[in-house]
Structures are given as C-alpha cells and as structure tokens.
Amino acid sequence: MTARPANAHQARLLKLLRDDGPNSRAQLGDRVDLSRSKLAVEVERLLETGLVVADGLAASRGGRRSHNIRLAPALRFLGVDIGATSIDVAVTNAELEVLGHINQPMDVREGPVAVFEQVLSMAAKLKASGLAEGFDGAGIGVPGPVRFPEGVPVAPPIMPGWDGFPVREALSQDLGCPVMVDNDVNLMAMGEQHAGVARSVGDFLCVKIGTGIGCGIVVGGEVYRGTTGSAGDIGHILAVPDGRQCACGNRGCLEAHFSGAALARDATEAAQQGLSPELSSRLETNGSLSAVDVAAAAVAGDTTALDLIREGGFRTGQVIAGLVSFFNPGLVVIGGGVTGLGHTLLAAIRTQVYRQSLPLATGNLPIVLGELGPTAGVIGAARLISDHLFSPA
DSSP states (O other): OOOOOSSHHHHHHHHHHHHHOOEEHHHHHHHSSOOHHHHHHHHHHHHHHTSEEEEEEOOOSSSSOOEEEEEOTTOOEEEEEEOSSEEEEEEEOTTOOEEEEEEEEOOGGGOHHHHHHHHHHHHHHHHHTTSOSSOSEEEEEESSOEETTTTEEOSOTTOTTOTTOOHHHHHHHHHTSOEEEEEHHHHHHHHHHHHSTTTTOSSEEEEEESSSEEEEEEETTEEOOOSSSOTTOGGGSBOSTTOOBOTTSOBSBHHHHSSHHHHHHHHHHHHHTTSOHHHHHHHHHHSSOOHHHHHHHHHTTOHHHHHHHHHHHHHHHHHHHHHHHHHOOSOEEEESGGGGGHHHHHHHHHHHHHHHSOHHHHTTOOEEEOSSTTHHHHHHHHHHHHHHHTSOO
16 A cells, blocks of 8 residues: 545545445535535545545435445555464454454563564464455554554563564564554554444543553543553552552552452462362363453352452452543443453442442443454554554655
C-alpha cells in the first residue's frame, strides 16, 4: 500500500468504509458534510489511488442507481498482540475482518530479538497459507508503556531488555511495511470498540486482567495515552497498604495481589496447605497451577477457589470504583486471560463498584465481559495501523 488519502475528507470516507463496509455514494453523502459534486470528486480520486473499488450497483433510492464503493479487497493488515506469556498474530482485510489467526506461547522476558523471531515466523505461516501476498501495514501491541510517537517501550516492569528497543523501526524493516506500536490494553480497547461490546460507546474503560493488569481509556472515541504513554497503568495503584512486594518496586499494588501470576501463587499456597482438595489434586497432576486451574476448580464448586476469585474481584472493583468516580465512563469492559474466571469475578467487581461509586456515576453503568476474547488485541492492532494509513500523509 503506497497511496494515502490526500485530505481529511478522503480519510473520513476510508474510515467509514472500513467501519461500516461497502456503501453507495448516496449513503456516503448522508454521512459526510460534502456537496454531491465535491463528494464525487473525492470518491473518484480515491478510486484512482486503488484504495477503493466499485462494488456492484447499490439499491435504488429513486432515479439512477449508483455503484457501491468498498475498500480494495486485496489490502491486508497484520495484527500482533504480544502478551506476557503468549503471542497472537492475525491477518485482516481492510474492513478488519480476521482472515487467519495464530496463537503461540512465548515468554516476553526472553527479550525482543527472540520474541520478534517468533512473530516473523508466525507472520510467514499466515502468508504461506495464502491469506496474504504481503502486508500493507502492521499494528503491534506490547504489555508495557509505549512512547507512542516513536513506537518504543518505556521502562516496562515485566519486560526486561525492552526499554527503548526500536520496535517500530525494527519490525518495519523486517516486514517491509509501515508499523505502529501501542500498549496491548489500548489495542484491546480499540478492538472492542471496533467489533465488540463498545461499538456504540464514546467514553469507556477497558480493563485487562492477565499476567498484569492495565486499563485502556477511551475518551470521545479516541484512546487516551497520557503524556508519556503510561495512562491506564492501574495495576500499580495501591490496593493493600503495606501489602506484597510488586515487580515495580512498590508494595501493595493491585497487580501484586490479583493478576494471573498472583492468583496462581495464592492457589498454589492454598493447595500446599491442604485448603483445597481440588487445587491440591491439580497441583499434584500438573506440577503447577494457573488461573485456568482456579477457574476449573471454581466451576467444580471448590470454595477456596471461589474465595480467591471473589477476593481478587473485590480488590479490582475497589480500584475501578475510584476510576469510575473520577472518569464517569459510559461502560466498563473486563477482558484478558483471567476473564476465564467468568461471572464469579464479574459479580465481585460489580458489587464493589456499585457499592463504592456515587449512584450518579453508576446508575446506568454497564460492567461487562469483553466479547472478542483473544481476537480483541489483534483487531485493535489492525485498527491502529489502519487509522495511521487512512489519515493524510
């Protein structure tokens, strides 16, 4: 993809076609503030670039029928969501429909060189399957703060060796296409905004509970990243005064008391102390425990597992309650690997938020699980790069 929109009007048309699919010229005219003649000029210019194509006749609205316009069907975006313990890579078309998706385990602590070798291998597999001859752009999510203009991780607590690594520059050279980089939870929020539970909401919070805990903040339909890219790092808000040591160096952070890693540690302690026959059995069989084991034990009715989930939900809800009182969002989305704990976790979070926040802020506030699961991040990554490419150069 070498062409870019020449002005804001063309950019608006491209994003409408991405978000709503093929549209007739008349339908596009209803959505943008352009005269019919000016709209015709801008559409013709986009057709000349090859970014859009004519796509059959539109339904009649009286008079001569016009052609539908759609984004070029050959456009391909690569979405990469790097988590603390796994990588998701997907290919999408220009409308951000996932055409192929691969997930593989990977420890982000192995460093950027090893991680990106894995990413490139996964991208090559998707290309070899015939889904893409090449990529017109790639979006990358990493589990730590990102200096967004440069696409560089900044002092990420759980990513040794990544501080200042030129992710955007390095991957752009390897993939041969433009690359944009952001924090993984921001991409989850963008994915849910594009194709999930947040489609019709302009102001919302998207809380990701996985190995760590983060929050995507969307204001007026746009992700808010903060001055240095660290907005939404709620895992390091104090949850338990003088509590456990956290990886960031402080004590009592939410992430130290409830995250995938903290839950696994607490479950292991409970199993070793004989407090849960179900968890003890799983520890003996598997040699270790994870949040998945806690979820399975809870489903089996294990009271210790249920208590661990509720306690974590209450602590998370305590922090979210403060955010709700401050930000007054229209929606709170809960996502990430630990959402396998399901409605027990969600109920505990809701209880605490509704109890602690002012009724004015929570009276019409849905708190829901994300719809997209592991595809939220890769769709958000594709959305990130398409936002960049569908903006005037």
